[in-house]
Amino acid sequence: MIKPSKPDNEQGRLQALQSLDILDSAPEQGFDDLVAIAAAICAVPMATVSLVDSDRQWFKARVGIDDAQTSRDCAFCAHAILQPDAMTIVDDATADARFSGNPYVTAPDGIRFYAGAPLVTSEGFALGTLCVMDDKPRQLEPYQVEAMQALSRQVTRLLELRRVSRALGLQLREREWYEQQLQHYQDELEQQNADLAEQTRTDPLTGLPNRRAFAAALSMAMERSLRDGQHLSVAMLDIDHFKTINDIHGHAMGDEVLVAIGGMLRSQFAGNGLAARHGGEEFVLLLADCNADEARLQCEFVRQSIAMLPVGLPVTVSIGVAQFRRRDDTVEAMFKRADEAMYAAKRAGRDQVVVG
Numbered sequence: 001m002i003k004p005s006k007p008d009n010e011q012g013r014l015q016a017l018q019s020l021d022i023l024d025s026a027p028e029q030g031f032d033d034l035v036a037i038a039a040a041i042c043a044v045p046m047a048t049v050s051l052v053d054s055d056r057q058w059f060k061a062r063v064g065i066d067d068a069q070t071s072r073d074c075a076f077c078a079h080a081i082l083q084p085d086a087m088t089i090v091d092d093a094t095a096d097a098r099f100s101g102n103p104y105v106t107a108p109d110g111i112r113f114y115a116g117a118p119l120v121t122s123e124g125f126a127l128g129t130l131c132v133m134d135d136k137p138r139q140l141e142p143y144q145v146e147a148m149q150a151l152s153r154q155v156t157r158l159l160e161l162r163r164v165s166r167a168l169g170l171q172l173r174e175r176e177w178y179e180q181q182l183q184h185y186q187d188e189l190e191q192q193n194a195d196l197a198e199q200t201r202t203d204p205l206t207g208l209p210n211r212r213a214f215a216a217a218l219s220m221a222m223e224r225s226l227r228d229g230q231h232l233s234v235a236m237l238d239i240d241h242f243k244t245i246n247d248i249h250g251h252a253m254g255d256e257v258l259v260a261i262g263g264m265l266r267s268q269f270a271g272n273g274l275a276a277r278h279g280g281e282e283f284v285l286l287l288a289d290c291n292a293d294e295a296r297l298q299c300e301f302v303r304q305s306i307a308m309l310p311v312g313l314p315v316t317v318s319i320g321v322a323q324f325r326r327r328d329d330t331v332e333a334m335f336k337r338a339d340e341a342m343y344a345a346k347r348a349g350r351d352q353v354v355v356g
C-alpha cells in the first residue's frame with residue numbers, strides 16, 4: 001500500500017473545505033439522492049460523497065458503507081484528488097500497488113473495484129470525490145464514466161449552492177440583527193425625546209406642569225371658550241411671607257411646603273381645570289367653565305385648604321383672579337390681570353382672594 005501524498009494546494013484546499021462548514025453535518029437528501037443514482041448507474045453496491053479532511057475522509061452521503069469516516073492514509077479518494085482533472089478508476093485493487101495492502105482491500109469481502117470523480121470547486125480545489133466501489137473487480141462502460149463525471153459536477157454545484165445559501169442566511173440574520181438594533185435605538189431615542197418633552201413641560205420639584213405648559217393649555221382653553229361660549233378664568237396664587245418660611249425653617253422646609261401645596265392643587269384640579277407652578281413661590285390655576293364669581297369661590301376653597309395643610313407651620317396664600325374677556329384678550333393680559341389682583345390681595349393684608 002502506498003500512502004497518498006498531499007496535493008500542492010493542500011492549505012488552500014483545506015480552507016475551501018472548512019469554508020463550506022459541511023464536515024460532520026447531518027445527511028441531506030440532495031447528496032443522498034446523487035450517491036444512490038451513482039450506485040444505480042454503475043450497478044455497484046457502494047457509493048459515497050467523500051470529503052478529504054486533513055487526516056481523514058468523511059462521507060457526506062453513503063450507500064453500502066457502515067463507517068462515517070476513515071483515516072486519510074487508507075482513503076482511495078485521497079489518491080483520487082491528486083488527479084483533479086480525471087477520474088481515478090481501479091479495476092482491481094489487489095493488482096494496484098497503491099491499494100493492494102490497504103486494510104479495506106485485504107479485509108474479507110474487501111474493496112476490489114473503485115472509481116472516483118473528483119469534486120473540483122470553481123477555484124480549482126479538489127475537495128473529495130463522488131465514488132463508487134464494488135467487492136468484485138469490474139470495468140466501467142464509457143456512458144457510466146460520463147454519468148459519474150456529470151454527477152460529480154452536480155455534487156460540486158450542490159456544495160457551492162449550499163455555501164451561497166448559508167452565506168445568504170447569515171447575511172439575512174445579520175440584517176435582521178441590525179434592524180433590531182436600529183429599532184431598539186429608535187425606541188430609546190423616542191423615549192428620550194418624550195422624556196425631554198416631558199421635562200420641558202414639568203416643574204421638577206412639584207411635578208406640576210410648568211409656566212410654559214400652562215400658557216399652552218390656557219391658550220387652547222381660550223380658543224375653546226371662544227368656540228363654545230363657556231366662561232374661563234385664571235388665578236395667580238402666591239405663598240405669603242415665603243421668604244420668612246425659608247429664613248426661619250430652612251430652604252428644605254420651604255421646598256416641602258411647595259411640594260405639599262403642589263400635591264393639594266394637583267388633586268383639586270385633577271378632574272377639571274389645571275394647576276401649574278408659575279415659578280418661585282407662585283402657582284397659577286386654570287378654572288374651566290368658571291366666571292369670576294365661581295372662580296373666586298373655588299379659590300376661596302383652595303385658600304382654606306392650603307391653610308389647613310398639615311405641614312407643621314402656618315401657611316397662607318394670596319390669590320388674584322382674572323376672567324377671560326372674549327374680545328381681544330391674550331394669555332399675557334390674563335396673567336397680568338390675575339397678577340395685579342394677587343398683589344391687591346397682598347396689599348389688602350394677604351390670605352385672601354381678590355377678583356381683578
Ligand SMILES: Nc1nc2c(ncn2[C@@H]2O[C@H](COP(=O)(O)OP(=O)(O)OP(=O)(O)O)[C@@H](O)[C@H]2O)c(=O)[nH]1
Binds near residue numbers: 239251253255280281
Ligand atoms: N425653598 C424654596 N424657596 C424658593 C423657591 N423659589 C423661590 N423661593 C423663595 O421664595 C421667596 C420669595 O420671597 P418674596 O418674593 O420676597 O416674597 P414673600 O417672602 O413670599 O413675601 P410676600 O410674597 O410679599 O408675601 C424667596 O426667598 C425665594 O428664595 C424654591 O424653589 N424653594
